[in-house]
Amino acid sequence: MEPATTFRVAIAGGGVAAVTAMMALADHSDGRLEVDLICPAGDFVLRPQLIGAPWGGPPLRTDLAALADEFGAHYRPTQLERIEAGACPVVTSDGLSKPYDAVLVATGATPAMAYPGVLTVGLGGLPDALARPGRGSVAVVVPPGTGWTLPAYQLALLVAATGEAGVRVVTTEPRPLEIFGTTASGRVADFLTSHGVDVESGRHVAPGSQEAAELADHVVALPTLHGPRIAGLPFDADGFIPVDEIQRVRGLGAIFAAGDVTAGSIKQGGLAAHQAERAAMAIARMAGMSPPQKFDPATLRGKLAIGNDELYLRRSLADADPASGRDALYQHSDADPGTASDRPLWKPAAAMLAWRLSRWLDDRRRALGGDPLSPIARPELPSAVMGTKTSELP
Ligand SMILES: Cc1cc2nc3c(=O)[nH]c(=O)nc-3n(C[C@H](O)[C@H](O)[C@H](O)COP(=O)(O)OP(=O)(O)OC[C@H]3O[C@@H](n4cnc5c(N)ncnc54)[C@H](O)[C@@H]3O)c2cc1C
Numbered sequence: 001m002e003p004a005t006t007f008r009v010a011i012a013g014g015g016v017a018a019v020t021a022m023m024a025l026a027d028h029s030d031g032r033l034e035v036d037l038i039c040p041a042g043d044f045v046l047r048p049q050l051i052g053a054p055w056g057g058p059p060l061r062t063d064l065a066a067l068a069d070e071f072g073a074h075y076r077p078t079q080l081e082r083i084e085a086g087a088c089p090v091v092t093s094d095g096l097s098k099p100y101d102a103v104l105v106a107t108g109a110t111p112a113m114a115y116p117g118v119l120t121v122g123l124g125g126l127p128d129a130l131a132r133p134g135r136g137s138v139a140v141v142v143p144p145g146t147g148w149t150l151p152a153y154q155l156a157l158l159v160a161a162t163g164e165a166g167v168r169v170v171t172t173e174p175r176p177l178e179i180f181g182t183t184a185s186g187r188v189a190d191f192l193t194s195h196g197v198d199v200e201s202g203r204h205v206a207p208g209s210q211e212a213a214e215l216a217d218h219v220v221a222l223p224t225l226h227g228p229r230i231a232g233l234p235f236d237a238d239g240f241i242p243v244d245e246i247q248r249v250r251g252l253g254a255i256f257a258a259g260d261v262t263a264g265s266i267k268q269g270g271l272a273a274h275q276a277e278r279a280a281m282a283i284a285r286m287a288g289m290s291p292p293q294k295f296d297p298a299t300l301r302g303k304l305a306i307g308n309d310e311l312y313l314r315r316s317l318a319d320a321d322p323a324s325g326r327d328a329l330y331q332h333s334d335a336d337p338g339t340a341s342d343r344p345l346w347k348p349a350a351a352m353l354a355w356r357l358s359r360w361l362d363d364r365r366r367a368l369g370g371d372p373l374s375p376i377a378r379p380e381l382p383s384a385v386m387g388t389k390t391s392e393l394p
Helices: 017-026 048-055 064-070 150-161 183-194 269-286 355-363
Strands: 007-012 032-037 041-046 061-062 075-076 082-084 090-093 094-097 102-105 110-111 137-142 167-170 199-200 219-221 224-226 255-257 298-305 309-319 328-332 339-341
Touching: 007 017, 017 032, 017 061, 017 064, 017 269, 017 355, 032 064, 048 150, 061 064, 061 219, 064 075, 102 269, 137 150, 150 167, 150 199, 150 298, 167 224, 183 199, 183 309, 183 339, 255 269, 269 355
Parallel strands: 007 032, 007 102, 032 075, 102 255, 137 167, 137 219, 167 199
Antiparallel strands: 041 061, 082 090, 090 094, 110 224, 298 309, 309 328, 309 339
């Protein structure tokens, strides 16, 4: 009998998209897939928990080598530098070149400071002062063009939990979290008001301007996001990779991309996972395997949580016409006006739902030492809402 041919896959990245694709490929594989996970960072980090650090400590993280091992992949602690496209694309990293049958690029977006001198989420830590009484006024600014604005509202809720007034979100959105539809957005507005957060909507604070720094005693901004401009791949004006409806890089047969690295306005973990599922299915088919024909349509999910109060938001997205170009991977489905509920609308009830990964993390919460479903890593600490420095707790 002929020996079965191995099909070699490189996944570049170690975030939600890369890990989801690795898990999905392990699920679809008939044993012939040989998967390398290429990432310079040794850990998967729960990025939504970056904003919760002053209240619940640093974000939860998990070792990528061990994770890869569990899913039958091989972890390569190096960086994707360049891809030489062709029938058998070659990935180069750390001076080494290796050919693969398929490549998935999931290297995320690069955050940049939108306003000079303003604290920026994801670029350095947030100060403990935000969690302390007597902190003064706080403005959380959403730069124009930000597709996923929820972290600004979650951060404002945490800051307002000290009980002091003067916390506001400044955003270009006409209504808070308008992306979930008008009805859900109304619920968000009520939730924010009841927890002491004001919203200044429809305000455009131009990137690069000094205006942001003068908005409050403490100003925190969301970052602007840029694509990594990987050599050998096409990219748009912002450096993001254009993909087709199965996540294939436009014009390149065996190269796929998923997550924040792709062109599209909504940079969000749930959608990154959705794209990774789609790419993994296409790669498995290329390898001659038979993954399921269909999977859930793209859905935007968001969770705001403070103390014992939670608000779950959900809205279906429709695939847009890929020919319409950048920003068009998804669009709102007119059929779904959006849903808001104070009860979980999905399981596990993660702030960032990537179902394979969220289930895996939820099952290991003890080993992780925190709550992987929450926007703060260790919400059981009283510091979560009382403003006590984590380091001062017994
Ligand atoms: C504060 C905050 C709150 C958020 N809240 C939510 C939320 O509530 N819900 C939600 O769905 N989303 C949320 N998001 C968005 C979500 O975190 C991102 O959309 C998601 O992480 C994107 O996943 P990704 O795998 O595409 O990229 P990333 O998570 O950015 O991962 C990219 C990976 O690629 C690696 N890498 C980079 N360059 C290279 C290279 N050259 N070679 C190899 N590897 C490389 C990086 O080390 C990293 O491991 C939030 C983000 C932030 C910052």
